[in-house]
Amino acid sequence: MDNKILTDDDYAKMSSSDLTSKLDTSITKGLTTSEAKQKLQTDGYNVIKKGKQQSGIVAFLKNFTSLMAMLLWVSGVIAILAGTVDLGIAIWAVNIINGLFSFWEEHAAKKATDALSSLLPTYVNVIRNGKSIQINADEIVPGDLLQLQAGNAIPVDGVVVHSASLQVDESALTGESLPVDKDTKYHHGDGKFAISNVVYAGTVVTNGTATVLAVKTGMNTEFGKIASLTQNQKATVSPLTKELNRLTRQISIIAFAIGITFFILAIYFVHYPLAKSFIFALGMIVAFIPEGLLPTVTLSLAHGTQVMAKKHALLKDLDSVETLGETNVICSDKTGTLTQNQMTVNHVWLPDKEYNVTGTGYFNNGKIQFNGKDVDLSNEKDLALLLNIALLNNDTSIKYDPDDKKAPSILGTPTEAGLNILTDKAGLKKDDSAEKNPRLKELPFDANRRRMTTIQKDPENGEDVIYTKGGLDNILSICNRILVNGQVRPITEDDKKKINKANADYAKNGLRSLAFAYRDNDTDDPNKATVDNTEKNLVFVGLAVMSDPPREEIFDAVKKCHSADIKIIMVTGDSSLTAKSIAVQIGITSDKARVITGEELSAMSDDQLQEAVKGEVIFARVAPEDKYRIVSMCQKNGNVVAATGDGVNDAPALKKANIGIAMGVNGTDVAKDAADMILTDDNFASIVAAIEEGRTVYSNIQKFLLYILNSNMAEAFPSILFLISNGAIPLPLTVMEILTVDLGTDLLPALGLGTEKSEPGIMDQPPRPRDSHLLNKGIIAKAFGWYGLFASIISTGAYFFANYQHGWPHVPLFASGNIYAEATTMTLAAIGFCQIAAVLNCRTRVTSLFKIGIFSNHRIMWGIAFQIVLITLLIYVPFLQSVFGTYSIGVSDWIYLIAIPIPLVLLDELRKYFVRRHIHNKINKRMGHLQKLEKIL
Structure with missing residues (x-):
């Protein structure tokens, strides 16, 4: 039978002789060099292959081939056909510059993600030819014997053939932070990866040593299988891409419809020649295409990525910025994302006293406090004893600086690290204590006893002392005495009930207890100490109670999510009790939330799961396929889903989600590769900040549309006058001047709108509906019926004002000559000054400017300055006058122009005031109804 189809369970149940026979190896000498080379040829290198990557040329060209980009290419052609070659080339230049900018931003993001740390080790010790040698991890083959110790990453799936106190961190696969005990005996616990004598690629040895027989390598490992599943999952098209494509189609239809209409009207109403009507219509088509849309969108997205990077969120794709703003469901891990991933002691329970411990966080300065007070341990003998046991019965070393916000370096288990922090801050120094109380003997922790015992020298009384710690049940079973208020007496059943009740109460709150016991050593030679003659007749001392505390920022972040109608679903590998406790504590759910375990979820149909995720729900003990299903069912309910993860098991769900969010500190390469966004601080609060920025980006794109459409209205209105007057009113704005507005005066202020900061209250609103669009009725009404209407009236008024100064209406309107050029120049300049007011008004929806x-947006201020300088140059530079058909204007004309922005800004401030008042009244009315309802109830 081919070994590739054997399961981990099959290998785990095999005897040593069967394993060596199946894998053609030796359980003591390993493979020979020649055997390893032959297997390398047949089984391949021990590498996790990445999914198909886009070639450089394809990645480059995609920035120039979006639907909007294609429309701009066509617009350039139309401009050239209309005789405006310079403007056609300018449109193409805008497209090229935007494409290059977009490519560079995404390339820079990719370089940043590629620079993040790798998961699998480079070198590993193996036994070949009966000798221990070091080889590249890529060259490991099935049948190799690996020698592992604490701190080693495991590069293969293998069976443990020898072990001593082996513990493995499997969080990359299971999501559970606590280390898992491993030994040579077969036992299959709960969950897919719960085989006691099998270790998996992508996990890490946290304690002990082991010899492991490699049975699966590369893509055949569980790590590789999940990576393969991820690579086969197609990435979803971002909502922004879909919306821009829709917007492009809308604009194309509108532009061409207007062009055809103007072409027909020019022929039949004004009796223009066919060729002249065609050029006129082509100019109108180009005028109605927002050439600045792509640069504005790209700048908004790029600016968003820069803001997010400062807030610890690294985007791999620019479109992902906007998708975040649409997110209404976050499927989040618990450990390390919502919590600090640091086991911290927060209670010490003694039979006669309970201490609430504060200040035990990794980054807190100074000493800890017990029940809010500093404690002199010389007066608290029982507490001092428990802390001494925790200090000396401890194999973990930890390097940390309370002033450094980086995660500490831990060699060992998180639980023992938490005990180290506790004792250190209580004033006990490990090196000093170890020197005074040297360790004489250790009985290592193992999965069956679930205890660890050390024998220490006690210089004060000259005798040896036995210290033991472990799970409560495992400690109580070997205790026949109890320490109460400094006195040792026999333990009673009432004592045990009291201890068990305290432990159960802590467990209900998601806390984990560790029990401590001791006795004097009665063995003459500590080296002769065994489990049987040492771990008995102990004195129970008390419990150290610990948890992985929530991040400090998480509470405000969760409140923001609730205000923004964003639902958070915790999906964790931890127990249901712990998961619910944390979820309730930080406010994700109420205590009425339904907790669904991985086992229950597996028995549910898709329809049942789809219904379940609509309510308050927490998922615990999930398997890799569970998270993928949860995301899928949330999406089936019409949600835009962001999913977090750090392990290999999370990768398929990250790929499936609308926004996959990987952890940059503790995340695996597979998770980072599958994700759209990487958190450089692994912090949930950074996701919320990114969502806020995503909403801002979408809002800024809509502000640009509003701004650009109102100038289109002002550009079209003079042409409408020309048509409805049958040519009696000469064109108040030439085609060249229309295109000057689009590509000249409008562009830089519009780009400034793309970098506008979040408007106050943006996270107090629900996510926009899935069926809402960038171009909606509200924007159209405001652009054409408010800003555009005023701009049309004012700019057309400027045209007649210029003619009035030359004798109109007593003399006819001229269709050529200096007076006509001056009048069209005034129309152009008036539109420009209307746009100054418009860009300021468009900066906020309802908040007062x-x-x-x-002056808070410097890009807009520079854009306005450029706008004024450009208009001035067009008016007075002879060369530009000849190109654009402009003419010099006088002082009275400038007074007219300068006066334009002030009333427009004040009028819009008045409108915003009434909008704010209306919103405020609605809120007050709603609160009044709620208060009445509360009284009735």
């Missing part, structure tokens, strides 16, 4: 500061 004066509240955010008129």
Whole structure:
């Protein structure tokens, strides 16, 4: 039978002789060099292959072939056909610059993600030819014997053939932070990866040593299988891409419809020649295409990625910025994302006293406090004894600086690290204590006893002392005495009930207890100590109670999510009790939330799961395929889903989600490769900040549309006058001047809108509905019926004002000459000054411009300055006058122009005031109804 079809369970149940026979190896000498080379040829290198990557040229060209980009290419062609070659080339230049900018931003993001740390080790010790040698991990083959110790990453799936106190961190596969005991005896616990004598690629040895027989390598490992599943999962198209494509189609239809209409009207109403009507219509088509849309979108997204990077969120794809803003469900891990991934002691329980311990966080300075007070341990003998046991019965070393916010370096288990922090901050120094109380003997922790015992020298009384710690049940079973208020007496059943009740109460709150016991050593030679003659007749001392505390920022982040109608679903590998306790504590759910375990979820149909995720729900003890299903069912309910993860098991769900979010500190390469966003601080609060920025980006794109459409209205209105007057009113704006507005005066202020900061209250609103669009009725009404209407009236008024100064209406309107050029120049300049007001008004939806500061967006200010300088140059530079058909204007004309922005800004401030008042009244009305309802109830 081919070994590739054997399961981990099959290998785990085999005897040593069967294993060596199946894998053609020796359980003591390993493979020979020649055997290893032959297997390398047949089984391949021990590498996790990445999914198909886009070639450089394809990745480059995609930035120039979006639907909007194609429309701009066509617009350039139309401009050239209309006789405006320079403007056609300018449109193409805008497209090229935007494509290069977009490519560079995504390339920079990819380089940043590629620079993140790798998971699998480079070298590993193996036994070949009966000798221990070091080889590249890529060259490991099935049948190799690996020698592992604490701190080693495991590069293969293998069976443990020898072990001593082996513990493995399997969080990359299971999501559970606590280390798992491993030994040579077969036992299959709960869960897919719960085989006691099998270790998996992508996991890490946290304690002990082991010799492991490699049975699966590369893509055949569980790590590799999940990576393969991830690579086969197609990435979803971002909502922004879909929306931009839709917007492009809308604009194309509108532009061409207007062009055809104007072509027909020019022929039949104005009696223009066919060729002249065609050029006129082509100019109108190009005028109605927002050439600045792509640069504005790209700049908004790029600016968003820069803001997010400062807030510890690294985006791999620019479109992902906007998708975040649409997110209404977050499927989040618990450990390390919602919590600190640091086991911290927060209670010490003694039979006669309970201590609430504060200040035990890794980054807290100073001493800890017990029940809010500093404690002199010389007066608290029982507490001092428990802390001494925790200090000396401890194999973990930890390097940390309370002033350094980086995660400490831990060699050992998180539980013992938490005990180290506790004792260190209580004033006990490990090196000093170890020197005074040297360790004489250790009985290592193993999975069956679930205890660890050390024998220490006690210099004070000259005798040896036995210290034991472990799970409560495992400690109580070997205790016949109890320490109460400094006195040792026999333990009673009532004592045990009291201890068990305290432990159960802590467990209900998601806390984990570790029990401590001791006695004097009665063995003459500590080296003769065994489990049987040492771990008996102990004195029970008490419990150290610990948890992985929530991150400090998580509470505000969760409140923001609730205000923004964003649902959080905890999906964790931890127990249901712990998961629910944390979820309730930080406010994700109420205590009425339904907890669904991985086992229960497996028995549910898709329809049942789809219904379950609509309510308050927490998922615990999940398997890899479970998380994928949860995300899928949330999406089937019409949600935009962000999913977090750090392990290999999370990768398929990250790929499936609308936004996959990987952990940059503790995440695996597979998870990072599958994700759209990487958190450089593994912090849930960074996700919320990124969502806020995503909403801002979408809002800014809509502000641009509003801004650009109102100038289109002002550009079209003079042409409408020309048509409905049958040519009696000469064109108040030439085609060249229309295109000057689109590509000249409008562009830089519009780009400034793309970098506008979040408007106050943006996270107090629900995510926009899935069926909402960038171009909606509200924007159209405001652009054409408010901003555009005023701009049309004012700019057309400028045209007649210029003619009035030259004798109109007593003399006819001229269709050529200096007076006509001056009049069209005034129309062009008036549109420009209307746009100055419009860009300021478009900066906020309802918030007062004066509240955010008129000059707070420097890009807009520079854009306005450029706009004024450009208009001035067009008016007075002879060369530009000849190209654009402009003419010099006088002082009275400038007074007219300068006066334009002030009333427009004040009018919009008045409108925003009434909108704010309306919103405020609605909120007050709603609160009044709620208060009445509360009284009735």
